[in-house]
Amino acid sequence: MIEAQNISKSFGEHKVLNDVTIRFEKGRTNLIIGQSGSGKTVLMKCLVGLLNVDKGKVLYDDRVFSAMSFREMKSIRKEIGMLFQGGALFDSKTVQENVIFPLSMFTQQSHEEKVERANFCLSRVNLENVNHLMPAELSGGMKKRVAIARAISMNPRYLFCDEPNSGLDPKTSNVIDNLIKELTEEFDMTTVVNTHDMNSVMEIGDKVAYIYKGELWWVGSKDEILHSDNPELNDFVFTSELTQRLKDR
Amino acid sequence: MNLFEHLGRYLSLMRLVFRKPEKASIYHKQVLIEMESLGLDSMGIVAIVSVFMGAVVTIQMAFNVDTPLIPMYTIGYATKQSVILEFSPTIISLILAGKVGSRIASEIGTMRVTEQIDALEIMGINSSTYLIFPKIIASLFINPVLIVFSMFLALLGGYAISAITGLVAPHDYLYGIRAFFEMFDVIYALIKTVVFAFIIASVSGYHGYYTKGGALEVGKSSTQAVVHSSIAIIFFNLILTQILLA
Ligand SMILES: Nc1ncnc2c1ncn2[C@@H]1O[C@H](COP(=O)(O)OP(=O)(O)OP(=O)(O)O)[C@@H](O)[C@H]1O
Ligand SMILES: [Mg+2]
Numbered sequence: 001m002i003e004a005q006n007i008s009k010s011f012g013e014h015k016v017l018n019d020v021t022i023r024f025e026k027g028r029t030n031l032i033i034g035q036s037g038s039g040k041t042v043l044m045k046c047l048v049g050l051l052n053v054d055k056g057k058v059l060y061d062d063r064v065f066s067a068m069s070f071r072e073m074k075s076i077r078k079e080i081g082m083l084f085q086g087g088a089l090f091d092s093k094t095v096q097e098n099v100i101f102p103l104s105m106f107t108q109q110s111h112e113e114k115v116e117r118a119n120f121c122l123s124r125v126n127l128e129n130v131n132h133l134m135p136a137e138l139s140g141g142m143k144k145r146v147a148i149a150r151a152i153s154m155n156p157r158y159l160f161c162d163e164p165n166s167g168l169d170p171k172t173s174n175v176i177d178n179l180i181k182e183l184t185e186e187f188d189m190t191t192v193v194n195t196h197d198m199n200s201v202m203e204i205g206d207k208v209a210y211i212y213k214g215e216l217w218w219v220g221s222k223d224e225i226l227h228s229d230n231p232e233l234n235d236f237v238f239t240s241e242l243t244q245r246l247k248d249r
Numbered sequence: 250m251n252l253f254e255h256l257g258r259y260l261s262l263m264r265l266v267f268r269k270p271e272k273a274s275i276y277h278k279q280v281l282i283e284m285e286s287l288g289l290d291s292m293g294i295v296a297i298v299s300v301f302m303g304a305v306v307t308i309q310m311a312f313n314v315d316t317p318l319i320p321m322y323t324i325g326y327a328t329k330q331s332v333i334l335e336f337s338p339t340i341i342s343l344i345l346a347g348k349v350g351s352r353i354a355s356e357i358g359t360m361r362v363t364e365q366i367d368a369l370e371i372m373g374i375n376s377s378t379y380l381i382f383p384k385i386i387a388s389l390f391i392n393p394v395l396i397v398f399s400m401f402l403a404l405l406g407g408y409a410i411s412a413i414t415g416l417v418a419p420h421d422y423l424y425g426i427r428a429f430f431e432m433f434d435v436i437y438a439l440i441k442t443v444v445f446a447f448i449i450a451s452v453s454g455y456h457g458y459y460t461k462g463g464a465l466e467v468g469k470s471s472t473q474a475v476v477h478s479s480i481a482i483i484f485f486n487l488i489l490t491q492i493l494l495a
Contacts, residue, residue: 050367077373088364102372105271154372 325425
């Protein structure tokens with residue numbers, strides 16, 4: 001379980017997050033949705049400590065992350081897997097080297113064991129025979145999937161995904177969503193996913209938090225989201241013709 | 250940012266860089282990789298510059314020693330002294346500041362703007378140690394090798410030009426470069442080289458590490474890396490020379 005308590009974050013004069021308090025449950029996929037620029041990525045980076053919060057605190061299973069020493073923070077980081085919005089693959093390393101990198105750094109496994117683990121993680125994201133390609137030789141969606149494979153290679157307890165399916169076709173996108181959900185349940189992880197894709201919300205949204213202009217505007221499940229009467233949320237959810245018709249029925 | 254802000258941030262980054270590495274074996278490998286990419290890849294340019302520089306210095310010395318009162322071997326001697334004391338350690342280090350410095354800054358800067366550094370941090374790796382430490386260590390070992398290589402080639406360039414032009418008889422030249430050899434001159438040159446190597450790798454690493462923004466800023470950081478490390482080299486050249494030779 002991860003908890004954010006009253007966190008605020010500004011860049012200079014620009015207030016990006018304002019007093020956000022939220023709990024992300026263990027064994028469930030927790031979604032953060034909101035318009036582009038609403039502060040989803042900033043919120044996620046505050047949760048993992050890549051950005052320092054101005055106010056408030058972040059807790060990992062009752063361990064106060066924001067008050068930790070550098071060393072304690074590092075030990076929690078080893079339990080975190082994160083998928084960045086841009087993939088953030090190491091571009092001087094091959095796909096396989098990317099996936100086994102955390103293993104080489106923190107485990108004593110033999111090369112064969114690491115390669116086996118890499119192959120397993122890559123097969124989970126439907127990638128085969130790409131082990132020796134460089135990131136520059138992959139398509140956008142493939143990069144994203146390699147990044148997911150890298151994020152899960154250490155069996156994390158906490159998984160963060162910043163827009164896992166932007167730039168993917170609907171089918172692959174669906175595979176990724178379900179993979180995230182499966183892994184979450186299988187390994188009892190606490191998973192936080194940023195998205196603005198309503199398909200993902202309906203597919204895997206155990207708990208959905210809607211961020212509006214840096215504030216936590218609405219929290220509920222994927223079923224509640226269709227029947228909410230929050231105008232800003234409805235505005236966000238029912239923008240397309242298709243969803244509008246669903247609502248009207 | 251002014252000089253003092255840069256200096257403060259640079260020093261606190263260096264404190265982070267010299268933390269205990271996570272896993273020694275990974276770092277050994279990294280140092281070897283960096284030695285290859287920072288050192289071996291610079292051999293070509295160092296060789297070309299050194300040979301031509303040695304030849305030019307010899308011609309200039311011959312031009313100055315145009316009187317029968319001074320023995321001809323003085324040309325060889327003066328060439329050797331300029332090459333060992335100043336041309337190889339300082340000029341080649343400045344060239345390396347341009348070549349290696351911009352490479353380090355743009356490599357690390359690109360990793361910053363594409364969030365690869367954040368990815369390292371999330372894995373629980375000390376990104377500054379992982380990225381900068383091996384580059385500093387590799388430079389400290391490989392730059393002295395490059396400089397000695399440069400000294401040798403510069404003196405060879407001088408020999409070649411004397412043989413071709415006859416400005417000085419080759420045997421006078423050879424006698425000159427072996428005359429009054431002081432080991433301390435080479436030690437002085439290597440001390441300078443090691444200090445300059447540290448400056449190049451750490452200042453460039455600093456500029457790369459604190460890149461903000463996108464591709465445009467990566468270019469800016471790499472320019473700044475070259476400018477700042479060159480200035481620091483010139484400055485420490487003066488300080489070290491004053492301390493060691495005066
Ligand atoms: N490092 C930064 N410095 C200054 N402002 C920033 C920084 N990072 C983000 N912002 C600002 O914070 C706001 C929220 O950005 P954020 O990246 O969190 O949006 P987002 O919800 O993730 O959007 P998207 O769906 O497009 O990814 C934006 O207005 C952005 O300009
Ligand atoms: Mg974002």
